[in-house]
Amino acid sequence: MGLAVHGLVKRFGAKTALAGVDLEVNDGEVLAVLGPSGCGKSTMLRVIAGLESPDAGTVQWGGVDITSLPTHERGFGLMFQGYALFPHRTVGENVGFGLKMQGVERHEVEVRVADALSWVGLDGFARRHIEGLSGGEQQRVALARTLAPEPRLVMLDEPLGALDRRLRDRLVDEVAELLRARNATALYVTHDHDEADTVSDRVALMRSGVIAQVGTLAELRSAPADDWVADFVR
Amino acid sequence: MWNSATQFRWRLAVGPLVFVAALFLYPLARLLVLAFDDGGGFAEVLSNPRIRSSLWFTLWQATASTILTVMAALPLTWVISRFRFRGRDLVRALVTVPFVLPTVVVGVAFAASGMSGSVGGILAAHVFYNLAVVVRTVGGVWSRLDPALDQAARTLGASPIRAFRTTTLPLLAPAVAAASAIVFLFSFTSFGVVLIVGGLRHRTLEVEIYQQAITFLDLPAAGALAVLQLIGVVAVMTVYSRYQERRAVRFRMVAETDALIPVRTGRERVLVTTIVVATLAALLAPLWALVRRSFEGGLGGWRFLGDPGRIAIDPMAAMSSSLRIAAATTVIAVVVGGMASVVIAAGSDRLSRGFDVLIMLPLGTSAVTIGLGFLVSLGSLRTSFWMIPLAHALVAIPFVVRASTPTLRSIRSELREAAAVLGAPPSRVWREIDLPIVARAMAVGAGFAAAVSLGEFGATSFIARPETLTLPTMIFRLLGRPGAVTYSAAMASAVILMVTTAALILAVDRLRSNEVGSF
Known part of the structure; x- marks a missing residue:
């Protein structure tokens, strides 16, 4: 049993971002969350990460309620849309941050940082500064930083959203491969069908704060729950 | 919703809160009691023609000082914010020097320039002192304003002047207002400059409070005046913060290096040179007069410092106690101010805004009120060494907060x-993310705190005892004594104080200019 989310509601003033989200992610499964912008995908990730507290509903991990557990105790990973790399730290210090928080010994941190950097094809980047990196390199550092502490749940918020088309096509396979190789349990938020299809085992379609349907993209196409789903996955 | 970050913030708020409550709010409450105790205290004070003329003078000179300062500062602000030229950093640093000079030094310098007793001298000293507030506050925004904005307006058909008026000026307005509010408050509560240049003929409320308390020993009247002044300060700050809230447009800042253009045409060169030279010359003249006067009649004044003879003033002891007090003040201000800026920067809610006002209050309230508050409330504690650094820290903390809060705020919540x-x-987030980013800003704050302490005069003049005279209070004592040698000795001490603070501030400025502008 991996992640289970029940009846999640989140309002910001008069605006309802999440209107009762139910979702399950099995152990070792990569679930893509697909939906138009503004449908509440990012808010859902933030609630699951504990960065926002829900107005109603529960978040469970392995059958244990963690709805009120502070963010830093959840052991989840979240890759931010804008990467949120620490500008005052080197690439290596960014990637090693989570390990340091776990109290991993310094020497081992170095080894594991080097490993994580090689997963994303940035060998030898540890001493570089964040400032000088290209967009694609920043994306890879952010990915390595998220994966390095081996979080029990990996959440990626439009991880390729800020890159241009060509780079995106190249990187999406790499990310898919990386997640599978690590047997990661993952939530992958995107608004791009192809990306969702390439990366995930199943797709959850999200529309104005609720999950409309869950299944493989082929299933959604052959048996859409309603007209909106049929239209969106066409 | 109370998450653990909010809890941490509230816990952190306790320190500064206790500090301000014990050393500022409690003494203030005692002042209030004192002011109202007498019954007709306020009516009596307000019907006194001497005090009414002080009140009127305080208001109009603060307004005039503000307008004159903004006008005098704008040309140089423009030059510094728009042009890249050799010596630009030095000019920027030099302009800051007067602001950090102790008010006693400024007062003595203008007295040495032959402006004793004149209103013009007071206004000139206020412009001299506050110029940097405008140059730095407005220039800080202006020099990092994306030049593409102005250029966009130009491509849309706006003339250079129109582009300035419609694009640049509205974006600068909050900074101009901020600078004006600060200059007004500083002039409104000006003490050392007015006491020394005004020669008791022209009195601000501050000087009036001092005289009522120390010369006439009329504590209730002094208390009532302090309360009146506080009402004025709070009114100005309220209007100002309302305005800032309404005007807060967030816009992208670019690195200074991207916004500056080199001086190209001959006309630009003449303009830039004239403005820089004229401003610097005007700033240097009084300081030069001060140095010259310290040597009047040879080295007598300087020799006096090492060997005062049979006089109850020991210059060496004053210098050493000034240094010890400055060190203690810096530690207190950085710790308490650091905590306060985290609380303020972490949000834009009531706690944040309330805290901001609370921390600024002692600075706005004026040093004299703080001194008077200590005098009436702390009883025998007053004789402890720690009272002076604690009083100084109240004034220094806002500088630490002002130096570190913008940097803290600029850290994206992400x-x-x-x-x-x-x-x-x-707590670890604070240590790993906030602290390293803000450490440099803190160092800047620490430098300012030390400078504030070295030059503090208003509060110290109420609490310093003859055996704990600081450098500024000693200078004032020396000025009050007859004789050419003691006068020159006062000038010489002012030179020492000036050089020390200027060196400190130039060091701090180096730290600031190395700052990374990318986050």
């Missing part, structure tokens, strides 16, 4: 969130 997701508890 960075803290990323750290939390990666397993950092709130």
